[in-house]
Amino acid sequence: MSVNVSPLQFQRSCFVPEVLQVIESTGLDASLLELELTENILMGSTDNVIETLHEIRSHGIGIAIDDFGTGFSSLSYLKYLPINKIKIDRSFIKDVISDHRDAAIIQGVASIATQLQLRVVAEGVETQAQYGYLQKHLCENFQGYYFAPPMPLEELITFLDEHYQAQNLGRKQREGHQGGQTLLLLDDEANILRALKRVLRRDGYRVLTTTSAQEAFELLATETVQVIISDQRMPEMSGTEFLRRAKELYPDTVQIVLSGYTDLKTITEAINESAIYKFLTKPWDDEELRLVVQQAFRHYAKQRVRRRSENA
Numbered sequence: 001m002s003v004n005v006s007p008l009q010f011q012r013s014c015f016v017p018e019v020l021q022v023i024e025s026t027g028l029d030a031s032l033l034e035l036e037l038t039e040n041i042l043m044g045s046t047d048n049v050i051e052t053l054h055e056i057r058s059h060g061i062g063i064a065i066d067d068f069g070t071g072f073s074s075l076s077y078l079k080y081l082p083i084n085k086i087k088i089d090r091s092f093i094k095d096v097i098s099d100h101r102d103a104a105i106i107q108g109v110a111s112i113a114t115q116l117q118l119r120v121v122a123e124g125v126e127t128q129a130q131y132g133y134l135q136k137h138l139c140e141n142f143q144g145y146y147f148a149p150p151m152p153l154e155e156l157i158t159f160l161d162e163h164y165q166a167q168n169l170g171r172k173q174r175e176g177h178q179g180g181q182t183l184l185l186l187d188d189e190a191n192i193l194r195a196l197k198r199v200l201r202r203d204g205y206r207v208l209t210t211t212s213a214q215e216a217f218e219l220l221a222t223e224t225v226q227v228i229i230s231d232q233r234m235p236e237m238s239g240t241e242f243l244r245r246a247k248e249l250y251p252d253t254v255q256i257v258l259s260g261y262t263d264l265k266t267i268t269e270a271i272n273e274s275a276i277y278k279f280l281t282k283p284w285d286d287e288e289l290r291l292v293v294q295q296a297f298r299h300y301a302k303q304r305v306r307r308r309s310e311n312a
Contacts, residue, residue, distance in 0.1 A: 093124045122144075124144050227256065257279045
């Protein structure tokens with residue numbers, strides 16, 4: 001459990017005793033509590049702050065520096081502060097995929113933190129692109145609307161339960177139970193299929209490929225498929241039409257369009273008529289594609305969990 005603490009609260013002489021009293025009265029294991037403090041706590045008496053932080057840590061309580069990079073920002077204090085985590089402020093995350101300065105700051109902070117054996121959390125992650133980029137550059141922990149919005153306790157319990165069940169379902173599928181994680185690729189160009197299969201099979205999926213929409217329907221009829229990736233423009237029928245029919249027959253499948261045509265009409269048709277999960281363009285980025293497919297399988301698992309709960 002993470003709790004935000006203001007500099008004013010922290011500076012009170014009774015702060016540490018009050019924290020310990022709450023832990024004792026609630027029976028909470030101190031190691032499960034983490035206090036989030038901003039860099040502004042260092043604006044006062046630094047020696048006293050460090051002493052208080054050491055006292056807090058001596059009880060097994062975690063300490064994270066929140067909104068890192070926007071406050072006092074003296075890197076020299078990182079080696080003295082008894083903290084275990086820093087949270088990079090969302091202002092550096094917002095434009096990280098397009099601003100080399102934000103990217104350089106994040107990479108630098110992540111590198112320093114790693115060397116100091118501190119965990120790094122990227123705050124304010126709101127898009128798949130941000131998540132994909134940060135995942136490549138030393139960040140392993142993330143926070144933001146991309147994963148889930150803030151929610152009341154009752155909704156959080158349901159969300160976590162569904163997430164846990166979906167993880168278990170996904171693990172069973174990866175281990176070969178319940179049909180495995182099967183991916184169907186449809187494209188009228190055989191070389192595209194070979195390239196896609198080469199990229200995606202490294203993640204352990206069972207990959208089915210075909211250049212024919214009709215054969216794709218035959219595969220769907222005989223195989224258990226969770227995720228479909230289809231080209232948009234094909235001779236037999238458009239990807240939009242294929243995915244629309246596939247969705248009617250197999251509503252649980254998660255559908256992805258991969259197209260070299262990015263005109264607004266094509267994208268709108270694919271989204272509105274086929275209820276697709278993602279629209280990706282050719283040429284694709286291998287790592288982005290792998291990430292999208294991983295998320296698609298997780299999305300499928302969550303759908304199955306919700307459907308089971310509704311039918312229970």
